Amino acid sequence: DVKVTQSSRYLVKRTGEKVFLECVQDMDHENMFWYRQDPGLGLRLIYFSYDVKMKEKGDIPEGYSVSREKKERFSLILESASTNQTSMYLCASSLPQGRMYEQYFGPGTRLTVT
Amino acid sequence: GESVGLHLPTLSVQEGDNSIINCAYSNSASDYFIWYKQESGKGPQFIIDIRSNMDKRQGQRVTVLLNKTVKHLSLQIAATQPGDSAVYFCAENMGSQGNLIFGKGTKLSVKP
Numbered sequence: 001d002v003k004v005t006q007s008s009r010y011l012v013k014r015t016g017e018k019v020f021l022e023c024v025q026d027m028d029h030e031n032m033f034w035y036r037q038d039p040g041l042g043l044r045l046i047y048f049s050y051d052v053k054m055k056e057k058g059d060i061p062e063g064y065s066v067s068r069e070k071k072e073r074f075s076l077i078l079e080s081a082s083t084n085q086t087s088m089y090l091c092a093s094s095l096p097q098g099r100m101y102e103q104y105f106g107p108g109t110r111l112t113v114t
Numbered sequence: 115g116e117s118v119g120l121h122l123p124t125l126s127v128q129e130g131d132n133s134i135i136n137c138a139y140s141n142s143a144s145d146y147f148i149w150y151k152q153e154s155g156k157g158p159q160f161i162i163d164i165r166s167n168m169d170k171r172q173g174q175r176v177t178v179l180l181n182k183t184v185k186h187l188s189l190q191i192a193a194t195q196p197g198d199s200a201v202y203f204c205a206e207n208m209g210s211q212g213n214l215i216f217g218k219g220t221k222l223s224v225k226p
Binding site for chain 2: 048092
């Protein structure tokens with residue numbers, strides 16, 4: 001059974017803290033994605049990676065960075081957390097070709113920045 | 115920029131009835147259109163897709179219809195069950211790496 005795991009289900013951080021969200025997939029997928037999900041706005045793409053050490057900006061990359069040192073792991077970094085980054089963060093992975101739009105999602109991390 | 119949107123944010127149906135969830139899109143160049151289901155406390159889960167050169171595709175109890183003339187996508191669920199209660203997102207495939215643009219979602223509630 002395919003699996004995408006995220007390091008935390010709930011996280012509370014203070015404004016200005018550096019925050020790391022970790023995502024691991026066991027499907028040997030090349031593509032990995034980070035989204036944030038907010039009520040009424042759907043899912044918005046922050047960053048994605050199609051290979052180790054590769055990254056591409058999505059629609060809303062400001063205030064975020066990512067790291068992909070190993071194929072199975074994709075990290076989202078909030079350099080200095082702000083209250084407007086309070087959100088649900090979802091990680092996903094997919095194959096590079098063919099059904100690459102069929103993304104497998106983790107359960108999400110609900111981040112609260114106070 | 116162009117985006118995928120939904121006509122209705124909420125839909126309530128009786129158990130056993132058919133459900134129809136609608137979606138409007140604006141990019142004629144998208145290759146694939148996809149429906150995802152998100153149950154409470156879980157990440158979205160792929161349901162069904164349709165390629166842009168098709169107008170209908172059927173799965174198990176679900177059918178997706180694509181009308182390119184009016185840029186409209188719909189998901190039909192037959193004999194809706196309580197387990198179908200979830201938020202449904204449509205998405206379109208924009209890039210070569212499988213990048214998706216998601217709609218805002220429709221919440222489906224099934225009344226027993």
